Amino acid sequence: MLIAILTISAMAGIFGLILGYAAIRFKVEGNPIVDQIDSLLPQTQCGQCTYPGCRPYAEAIANGEAPINQCPPGGQSTVVLLADLLDVEVLELNAEHGDHNDVPLVAFIREDTCIGCTLCIQACPVDAILGSAKHMHTIIIDECTGCELCLPPCPVDCIDLIPIKQTIEDWKWSLPGETLASLESSSEQEGAITYGH
Amino acid sequence: MNKEITQNGLWTNNVALVQLLGLCPLLAVTNNTINGIGLGVATMVTLILSNTLVSLIRGFIRSEVRLPVFVLIIACVVTVIELLMKAFFFDLFLVLGIFIPLIVTNCAIIGRAEGFASRNPVGASALDGFMMGLGFLGVLALLGAMREIIGSGTLLANADLMFGKPAKALTITFNEDYSGFLLAILPPGAFFGLAILIAAKNAMGVRAKDRDTLIDPTLNT
Amino acid sequence: MNKKQILISGVFLWVFAVVGTTFVAVTEDTTRSKIEDNERLVLLRNLNALLPAEQLDNDIVNDTGTVPASGLLGTQDDTIVYRARLEGKPIAVIFNSIAPNGYSGKIHLLVGVYADGSIAGVRAVKHSETPGLGDAIETQKSDWIFSFNSRSLDSPKPSKWLVKKDGGDFDQFTGATITPRAIVLAVKKTLLYYQQNSDNIFQ
Amino acid sequence: MDIKLSRFNGGIHLDDHKSESLTRPVQVAPLPNQLIMPLKQHIGESNKPLVNVGDRVLRGQLIAGSSSPISAPVHASTSGIVRSIGPHLVAHASGQSADCIIIDVDGKDASIKVEPIEVSQMQAADILDHIRRLGVVGLGGASFPTSPKLSRGIDLGIHTLIINGAECEPYITCDDSLMQNQAYETVRGIGYLQRMLTPKKTLIGIEDNKPKAIEAMKLALQTESLPNTAVVSIPTLYPSGGEKQLIQILTGNEIPTGQLAFDIGIFCQNVGTCLAITQALELNQPLMSRYVTVSGDGVRLPGNWIVRLGTPIKYLIELAGGYVQNGLNQPNATQQHLVMGGPMMGFSLSSDNVPIVKSSNNILVMQQQLIAQQPGIHDECVRCGKCAEVCPAQLLPQQLYWHSRSKEYEKVEAYNLFDCIECGCCSAVCPSQIPLVQYYRASKSEIRATQRATFKSDRARIRFEFREKRLLLKKQQEEQKRRLKREALLKKSAAKKMDSSVADPIQAALDRIKAKKSEQVIVPKNITNLTADQQKQIDEADARRCSEHEQNT
Amino acid sequence: MTSVIVSSPYVSQSKSLRRLMINVIIGLIPGTLAYAWFFGPSIMINIAIAVLFALGFEAVILWLRKKSIKPHLNDYSAVVTGWLFALCLPSHSVWWLIVVGIGFAMIAGKHLYGGLGFNPFNPAMVGYVVLLISFPKEMTSWHLPIPMSGETYGLVDSLKFVLGIGDSTWDAFTAATPLDHVKTALRQDIPISEIFQAPLFGKLGGIGWEWISAGWLIGGLWLLINKTIRWHIPVALLGSLGSIAWVFYLIDAETATSPLFHWLSGGAMLGAFFIATDPVSAATTNNGRIYYGILIGLLVYLIRNWGGYPDGVAFAVLLANMCVPLIDYYTQPKVYGAK
Structure with a gap:
């Protein structure tokens, strides 16, 4: 009995020392998970998650400070991907932070209303607005993420969010059986023939 | 808090049906009800004791030796239970055999120690251990009953092993001529049975959710 | 500093091992005779199935x-x-x-x-x-x-x-x-x- | 020349339905009342309209173009008045619109003044430029601009020139009739290609179900006496007309994944393109018309027409006798199914109010019940593997299908989805009638969309991070400036204290005024400084955008 | 307006799934007739019950799964499953045995995985193995072939027997299958030459069994000719089973039976042409099919000689089914243009 106690406790002591050493020696610095989370976020930098940008939100998720369902631009699919990555339960998108738009949007400045105040330029997180004081501003459509951050500062309310025009080039085939509302109604065209179901 | 712990252990986060932990003994011993109850009780006692002890030392535990200490506690508890069982329920021990020592490696126990007891007060931890154990016990007993009824047409056979001679009367035989459905008693039956239980639980979950949304369409969590 | 940390870990685990093992050892000691009795009884039961005790x-x-x-x-x-x-x-x-x-x-x-x-x-x-x-x-x-x-x-x-x-x-x-x-x-x-x-x- | 033919994997024998449209001789389609000219009829950069609404345009006049090297301009194919410029339905699988120039035809068919050119005097570079300006693109279906393709071929060096006259799809006979009708011009076009590419040998591959075309081409070849050139009759097997498959049949070579034919010294061109080259070089005539087959059991008089680009399909079908009015059950034309291209690789049209473009080889009019595949009404895949047996790309269509339908795009790519040529063999043999190709097309466009989105989000991230850095730097600089100023002030006040006893008080007063003045200069910074900052900011943005733009192009 | 966009191709050259299934059923006829000839008409009753309940279970589950019932019943896959399943059972099986087995086959083997096309295991084999494990006594009660017993139940008596309402002079007719007999005798160290003296054995395999196997072979060849199945799996399966049997036969003909005996006994032929070739659960690449067939052949020999059961086709097929994803993954053909 004494022998049993002595052996076990001696082993425990030794392993304790090894663990104590290992804990100091092999301490992991940094957090690569943040990068992985960040890469799943849509990078709209919209701040709807209440964090200033996507990366801060990624850090917050990694630290367990924020739930994964606060990113409306990413939508439910991003929540699923995050849940997958972090191996946590899939949550439903938190509606408090906004709704997900299926159609990608870009900002559009109504030219006749813009007074050239530059306030939207300061608000844009990705430098997608061009212009100078007292001159009309314009959006660089290719760079705009549709984050809506330029809407509130505009004093004359001249910015709209409009859906990106779908072109033939970025038209997508649908899976068999899925129906898509085509943007142009073909039946309106003269001489159209109908087919399909 | 207490209600939540109870609900978690028995249903929402059930060890066997949701966390899918401790499947090895679960699948192996549940070929009749009494075996299931026996192992379930042993696991439950272990869970309560280990959760309590872990919770007691949670204040001054060092993180690097945290897991070895938990394992040590669990191993000691299990060994003591095994010894006690050998001393007082020897016949049942003969049936449950190696699965009693195997409780040490039941992930559910270390999982609760790490996930709950190490960051909650003693009372809550003990309750969590009890409820988690009860949930596990419930599944074991249910699965054991299912397999016993289908496999050999009886219920609570060998009850005397656990409750002593008079308990023999507890055994219910449904059909004397039942030739038995071996698959249910053999290991594959355990998988089928567990799968059916999990499916049933999920189906009930889905249905409950549907009902919630029916009652209150604005409730969208 | 580091050495002290390591030592604390070792001692911590050691203490638990001592307490735990002692606990098990004591239980083992108190139940030993009872277990032996049990094992003997089971064997006897098996043998008695072949040879009734009264023989x-x-x-x-x-x-x-x-x-x-x-x-x-x-x-x-x-x-x-x-x-x-x-x-x-x-x-x-x-x-x-x-x-x-x-x-x-x-x-x-x-x-x-x-x-x-x-x-x-x-x-x-x-x-x-x-x-x-x-x-x-x-x-x-x-x-x-x-x-x-x-x-x-x-x-x-x-x-x-x-x-x-x-x-x-x-x-x-x-x-x-x-x-x-x-x-x-x-x-x-x-x-x-x-x-x-x-x-x-x-x- | 002794040619040993190889065989490509898989392929299927189809009822070729070629005789229907070959019963009548090729006709030149009369001018329609209106032309619909899509601005973009090629693969590459978009064109911009070069005419305005109300302008009168002449046949051969350039009406849309682009400065990009990968582009092909569009020319008016007859004379008339520009009625409008804007979206109009075009022949595209999506059934969507694209920008078109719509011309009211005046019927005079007046041409621009055509300068005669002397092709024998031209350098290769001049020829390339000429072909480019006259809007010649590959007429086999892909519409890749011919000039940049040729130029790349010349740079890489070509040993084998392959002329594609296989025309393996059922119903289509436009290349067949083109070869029968204009074999000499076509062969001369091959001669111009040879002159530029200097291949060691030239093989004209034609499926053996077109004996007349083979005969005509052989005769023309003899007359024109091109060196090291042979017409090769290849066995009829769909899809032998696919570029990769034809190369494999004629040379035994496979084009390695991720490479193009000219990477292995082979240059492939459609017979129609050869004709277009001849017309461009000998007549100085831009690509304005092409051979088009109208066929199928839904049209009364199937046949081939030489059609001006921009002609609405509706008009062409009228030329072909109109839709078959099919008994009481189908009293009107709306029951027909229109397909642009062949039945294997074409796409359905939602309307016949779309124009013929450079890539339009065939208009197929089929009765509804002929279409085997209705969406959603198909059985489950039983993994019989018949699709894998016929796949010319040696893919595993059943696995691609499995992962496509569960939207596992990484797996789909791992099973080489992008090597799929969408030939349709797998769908055609599937016992469960699964529209496999549509699954692949959907997966491909989804993956491409994801790539675009990733590209965009990466750019957004970079821009955001750059901005953050810039703002931080600016803040630091301002702080620095403030600190320096504070220090300077402190120093000055200290110095003042020290100097006050010694220094000239007048000078001190002047200094004070000066300091005040300089402070005053700083005071109105609320507006002016901001503007300057803003200006700087904009300059920076401009510079960055310029450099990025350069990188991208 | 929403319009559904239909992708090319717009022509089809395919045989329908239903046609393929009908071909399989036709292929099963010669062997089934031989079976009925040697073991009595009871097998027809078994097949009828199995097919009927297969269709019934299929319809009920489709209904529960809210799927269209008619088109799925019309593809005849359930008929094939039921038929194959019935052929695996002892010829005079009690009705409830058949129902339990086919129920497992259709529910657990097929629809729990998502129905036709999604089942990783051959449903008929799942049903058969469940019975084999659960009811060893019933599943090893084979009847003597008619040439040996000289008599058998007629159709009506068979029906009574199957329904459990006739007199059950069960044991009088039962016997071990040739494979079982060989295995048992070899355990007692009886040499092969002596074992084959037993009345149970014919010229090549067991009496009757050799002809039934020939029937499967004929049906299988027919399937090969009309391209319902490809050659890879049957050839690889019979080849590997034959080769390994041949090696042991060469080593010692007194402790190992000949390749011919292995081919013509038990379920080898049926398995090679009808069961292992079930496309849904088999490997799908050509090379993969060869490996898959070889694997089954080897497993059959292993189980027959050293396993706990006399025949091993069902287990071998299920085990190989499990390896299919792996086999398919590692036997992808070289894609056009791959270096």
């Missing part, structure tokens, strides 16, 4: 002898036999014998033989025969194993110690001949062994 008056569990390995008992190791006596006189002996050629490997048997060479009883204690077929050798599953009771090498004749299918006296059960065949053979061999060694066994 003997010795401590059969401890009145054991070791017999050397023999092909007749189906093993390559020495085995233990339990001896039953009444008022000092040898009554019966119980062999641990093995039927090596069961359908799914070895079948471990307890074979009780009265001093006169007739069988007191046979039990299969460990086997892995097909459930539903070969496992009819268990007493819970069928009465087949009782058909050996009070048989001896005279009844039937050694040439009839076969299953009916092979022209012998013993039933096989539906769908399986290999298992009963193996057991019949093993019991016969055990009887042969007893016949040859009956003098030494009670020494």
Whole structure:
């Protein structure tokens, strides 16, 4: 009995020392998970998650400070991907932070209303607005993420969010059986023939 | 808090049906009800004791030796239970055999120690251990009953092993001529049975959710 | 600083180990005799199934002898036999014998033989025969194993110690001949062994 | 020349339905009342309209173009008035619109003044430029601009020139009739290609179900006496007309994944393109018309027409006798199914109010019930593997389908989805009638969309991070400036204290005024400084955008 | 307006799934007739019950799964499953045995995985193995072939027997299958030459069994000719089973049976042409099919000789089914243009 106690406790002591050493020696610095989370976020930098940008939100998720369902631009699919990555339960998108738009949007400045105040330029997180004081501003459509951050500062309310025009080039085939509302109604065209179901 | 712990252990986060932990003994011993109850009780006692002890030392535990200490506690508890069982329920021990020592490696126990007891007060931890154990016990007993009824047409056979001679009367035989459905008693039956239980639980979950949304369409969590 | 940290970890774990092990050791110590009693009781129960307690008056569990390995008992190791006596006189002996050629490997048997060479009883204690077929050798599953009771090498004749299918006296059960065949053979061999060694066994 | 033919994997034998449209001789389609000219009829950069609404345009006049090297301009194919410029339905699988120039035809068919050119005097570079300006693109279906393709071929060096006259799809006979009708011009076009590419040998691959075309081409070849050139009759097996498959049949070579034919010294061109080259170089005539087959059991008089680009399909079908009016059950034309291209690789049209473009080889009019595949009404895949047996790309269509339908795009790519040529063999043999190709097309466009989205989000991230850095830097600089100023002030006040006893008080007063003045200069910074900052900011943005733009192009 | 966009191709050259299934059923006829000839008409009753309940279970589950019932019943896959399943059972099986087995086959083997096309295991084999494990006694009670017993139940008596309402003179007719007999005898160290003296054996395999196997072979060849199945799996399966049997036969003809015996006994032929070739659960690449067939052949030999059951086709097929994703993954053909 004494022998049993002595052996076990001696082993425990030794392993304790090894663990104590290992804990100091092999301490992991940094957090690569943040990068992985960040890469799943849509990078709209919209701040709807209440964090200033996507990366801060990624850090917050990694630290367990924020739930994964606060990113409306990413939508439910991003929540699923995050849940997958972090191996946590899939949550439903938190509606408090906004709704997900299926159609990608870009900002559009109504030219006749813009007074050239530059306030939207300061608000844009990705430098997608061009212009100078007292001159009309314009959006660089290719760079705009549709984050809506330029809407509130505009004093004359001249910015709209409009859906990106779908072109033939970025038209997508649908899976068999899925129906898509085509943007142009073909039946309106003269001489159209109908087919399909 | 207490209600939540109870609900978690028995249903929402059930060890066997949701966390899918401790499947090895679960699948192996549940070929009749009494075996299931026996192992379930042993696991439950272990869970309560280990959760309590872990919770007691949670204040001054060092993180690097945290897991070895938990394992040590669990191993000691299990060994003591095994010894006690050998001393007082020897016949049942003969049936449950190696699965009693195997409780040490039941992930559910270390999982609760790490996930709950190490960051909650003693009372809550003990309750969590009890409820988690009860949930596990419930599944074991249910699965054991299912397999016993289908496999050999009886219920609570060998009850005397656990409750002593008079308990023999507890055994219910449904059909004397039942030739038995071996698959249910053999290991594959355990998988089928567990799968059916999990499916049933999920189906009930889905249905409950549907009902919630029916009652209150604005409730969208 | 670092060294102190490491030392604390070691000591911490050590303390727990000491406390835990002591706890286990104490329990072990207090339950030891009770467990031994239990084990003895179970063995006695098994033996009594073959030899009713009223037929003997010795401590059969401890009145054991070791017999050397023999092909007749189906093993390559020495085995233990339990001896039953009444008022000092040898009554019966119980062999641990093995039927090596069961359908799914070895079948471990307890074979009780009265001093006169007739069988007191046979039990299969460990086997892995097909459930539903070969496992009819268990007493819970069928009465087949009782058909050996009070048989001896005279009844039937050694040439009839076969299953009916092979022209012998013993039933096989539906769908399986290999298992009963193996057991019949093993019991016969055990009887042969007893016949040859009956003098030494009670020494 | 002795040619050993190889065989490509898989392929299927189809009822070729070629005779229907070959019963009548090729006709030149009369001018329609209106032309619909899509601005973009090629693969590459978009064109911009070069005419305005109300302008009168002449046949051969350039009406849309782009400065990008990978582009092909569009020319008016007859004379008339530009009625409008804007979205109009075009022949595209999506059934969507694209920008078109719509011309009211005046019927005079007046041409621009055509300068005669002397092709024998031209350098290769001049020829390339000429072909480019005249809008020649590959007429086999892909519409890749011919000039950049040729130029790349010349740079890489070509040993084998392959002329594709296989025309393996059922119903289509436009290349067949082109070869029968204008074999000499076509062969001369091959001669111009040879002159530029200097291949060691030239093989004209034609499926053996077109004996007349083979004969005509052989005769023309003899007359024109091109060196090391042979017409090769290849066995009829769909899809032998696929570029990769034809190369494999004629040379035994496979084009390695991720490479193009000219990477292994082979240059492939459609017979129609050869004709277009001849017309461009000998007549100085831009690509304005092409051979088009109208066929199928839904049209009364199937046949081949030489059609001006921009002609609406509706008009062409009228030329072909109109839709078959099919008994009481189908009293009107709306029951017909229109397909642009062949039945294997074409796409359905939602309307017949779309124009013929450079890539339009065939208009297939089929009765509804002929279409085997209706969406959603198909059985489950039983993994019989018949699709894998016929796949010319040696893919595993059943696995691609499995992962496509569960939207596992990484797996789909791992099973080489992008090697699929969408030939349709797998769908055609599937016992469960699964529209496999549509699954692949959907997966491909989904993956491409994801790539675009990833590209965009990466750019957004970079821009955001750059901005953050810039703002931080600016803040630091301002702080620095403030600190320096504070220090300077402190120093000055200290110095003042020290100097006050010694220094000239007048000078001190002047200094004070000066300091005040300089402070005053700083005071109105609320507006002016901001503007300057803003200006700087904009300059920076401009610079960055310029550099990025350069990188991208 | 929403319009559904239909992708090319717009022509089809395919045989329908239903046609393929009908081909399989036609292929099963010669062997089934031989079976009925040697073991009595009872097998027809078994097949009828199995097919009927297969369709019934299929319809009920489709209904529960809210799927269209008619088109799925019309593809005849359930008929094939039921038929194959019935052929695996002892010829005079009690009705409830068939129902339990086919129920497992359709529910657990097929629809729990998502129905036709999604089942990783051959449903008929799942049903058969469940019975084999659960009811060893019933599943090893084979009847003597008619040439040996000289008599059998007629159709009506068979029906009574199957329904469990007739007199059950069960044991009088039952016997071990040749494979079982060989295995048992070999355990007793009886040499092969002596074993084959038993009345159970014909010229090449067991009496009757050799002809039934020939029937499967004929049906299988027919399937090969009309391209319902490809050659890879049957050839690889029979080849590997034959080769390994041949090696052991060469080593010692007194302890190992000939390749011919292995081919013509038990389920080898049926398995090679009808069961292992079930496209849903088999490997799908050509090379993969060869490995898959070889694997089954080897497993059959292993189980027949050293396993706990006399025949191993069902287990071998299920085990190989499990390896299919792996096999398919590692036997992808070289894609056009791959270096």
